[in-house]
Amino acid sequence: MKNSLLLFFLTTSQFALAQNYEQQWYFGYHTGLDFRGDTLGTLISPMRAPEGTATVTDAEGNLKFFSDGAKVWSSPTELMRNGDYLVGDPSSTMAPLVIGFQAPDQEKYFLFTTGANEGDYRYGLSYSIIEFDRRGGEGRVTEKNTPVDYWYRGERLIAMPNADSTSVWLITYGGRSNYYTTYQVTICGVKEVGSFQAGEPYSGGDANGIGNMKFSPDGRQLAIVNRFKFGFELFSFNRSTGKLSDPRLISNSALAFGYGIEYSADGEYLFVDAAASVWQYRLSDMELVAEFPLVGGIRGMKRAPNGDIFVTEPSKSFLHRMYSQDGDHYLMDTVWIDTGQVWFNLPSTPVVLNSAREKPLPLELPATVALCPDEQFEIHLPDQGGGAYRWSDGVNESDRSLTEPGVYFVSYVGACDVLREQIEVAGLQDPIGLGLTDTTLFCEELSLNLTYEGEAGVVWPDGTEGATYTIEQEGTYEVRYFNGCGETIETFEVAHDPKVDGLPNAFSPNHDGVNDALSFSQVLPAIPYSLTVFNRWGESLYQSEIYKNDWEGHELEPGTYFYSLEIPGCDSPIRSPLHVIK
Template identity: 25%
Template sequence: MKALTHTIAILATCFFSSITGQEAFHNFGNVQIHEQGAMGFHLDVINDGTFNQNLGLTGFYNYDGRLTVSGTEKPVFYDLEIDVDDDLYLEVAVGSTNFQEFINGRVITPRDQIMISLDYDNDTPYLGANDDRHVDGYSAVTGDLDFRFPVGDDYRLRPMAVERQAATNTARGAYFFEDPNNPNFFPKGFDTATFEPTLYGVSIFEFWDLNGAIETRVTLTWDDNSNLPTLVENLEDLRVVGWDTEQNIWVNLGNTGTIGDLDGGEIISAPFTPDAYTIITFGSSSELLDGDFEVFNAVSPNGDGINDTFIIQGLIAYPDNTVEIFNRWGVKVYEKSEYHKVQETSAGFAGRSNGRATIMQDNELPVGTYYYVLKISGRKSLSGYLYINR
């Protein structure tokens, strides 16, 4: 779209100042964009005054760099469009009250400060979100309608939706494409091996943070990077799960409907109160095998004869089997048929790849969490976690 010039009413004081060599629009008084007015910012905005009674259209435009909105007070715009090649960075919350459009670039918010967000006030709708254009961090909604958060991580849009009652007292959320066992922006991890008896596994690839005090059903989305086949073979077994803040355990939040397939789709949870759960993600509720297995999921290949390879006790009873092992990004690092014959030999998994996918053969794998899938002819697969220690 065409970049805007400005038509504003300046009721107090603002000025253009030089910040690290770049001019900035600095408001420390009272600025208002009137109805039919329009203002385009091609430079940073610092708001230390009143800038929340706007009508008309506000745009952020920069075709060869980034822009930043900072200050001590939240600016609130009526219609808001974003066209910034190297992204719009928020150091203070920014609101929109009528319509918001993503034209180019993402909106980046600090993930360690959840109150700094792109806020959709009064049920503001948005347009243009995709993998290249979304909120990389936190967004919030206040209103009376169902809402789908345009959130993602890096260049990956992964929306999350809540029902209208959740928005009446503000709901806030973000998406994280990272292992919940080792999150970057939380004080501790969320052990994906600790879950209630109705669950069988929890995703190690991604999670959402949803904040809100009102009960709602939540819709989560997935794509092929979610690696759902490592959790379930069919969507009937898929569940939304949440880390219970008081119990410190993953809890089954249900499956009241799904669309799509294992490579992409959506799942709707049962009703729950978001503030009771620190984060949410995907889990499995199925009991996948009737067999009696004991899985030794710690591998410490140091030559002491203890846990040098990955062992599944009882596997000999199911000789038509295949073991696959994936890293946290869903890349297959190991595969072996008739694994019961080799699991205690040099061909068993001992923290090295065997040349599958993009991992070179005999490459020593880093310490960390991995995911195994045990396939047995005529039965559902067994999946879970294993840990490499050295």
């Protein structure tokens, strides 16, 4: 329910909202504020929370859920599914606290809870998980009361994205010590980074361990109320490591019972609860530049989406509002609440990040692809919503083209997992056949068995396919080889048994233009054959692996010699005497 019975109105320019995830606040006893629209509205809820609460909206300001640490509501009238029996205490100063992640197919929120010194710290620091399906529908609590630190005895925790906004730092502050613990939170879960001491140690009971702590708008500084030291402390914060350093204490007896603290929207000023007033410090020189008198009490503070700072007045029906029209000089007025009562604190600030998928999509690369010359293989890896693709050749993109043969490795480094796959790119050329010549000769039985063991497809002369083919008669034949790059065709003639008695047995290399070279072209088909010429003692005088009918024998004396002719398809060479006549 949204009510507009406020005693003042604000201009549109004052409430021009940047996109954020807390455009509604639910807090206190049955009340809240609505920052959507041109005027500030009040809200009503079933919640009774004296201190810590949390509210999360979507970027448009629509309510996702709110909680007091013990229950979670999805609307002012409806408890979220499985949203009861959480172990948080509504009297905790800064819990519950929400850290959320929005992946392409999932919204996941960690709701951190603690105990309180008014009750007990029986459950320490815990979290519950709230999930939404990005395709629509209401959320539900899917995991409840998971312990993080059973021995945690404090009420103060705060969150800040890390330096590259891939995870969130959760900082907890011990109730009776100056120990801080840093956790790293991702969509995958919560991991403790380490504990360390920083700033002023103190004791004096649990009451000294309450109060606000806030990050500066840029996340580089943390301010925390230190009631035991009558003041507050400032720390430098390293968003890369999650560590605090350079503590500085600002102390004044008037700050002995402080509770609230908050930064201005530009980070130039810090506002501190001084019990009977609110003090404004200029951070550049820590000069106290203004005081805003109030009736004594414990007051929480929170900066609104538009930069105004709201200050609680416990058990009252109004809030104090501090605003500035020039960024330096602040004024204070009163915001009346007509739906319930304000108590000590206002909602914690949620941190919501875009995230890679908790369960990444498979890459589904083929094991091998074959590319012809001038071809490329297009790769489009799935959008994981974050994370990084890393290729072995340094091209770290999800969409790319492969053109060169080789083995490529790719890894996806996601929020929770690392996926690794490889793809082999094979380079193809036009298919290579058996190397059949123009003519294949049979010297014995007319039966030629052809076997193809190449990588291309093959179509034999009769149109069949397969690894082997048999030819049993003379004729002209064609074999076609094909692959993705094209096809190669071999045409050849099959002849049978050369007539040995027709082979030449003499020639006259005397340059008269008649029978000057040893030639077999008149009796043998155009096939490659080898020729070796011997003397009568078997010594080789001439040899050619592929004879071209062009040897003139000038180096030989007239006489009788011998030759050996090796013909493809014949089991043994043909031998004959050779007479050289000059």
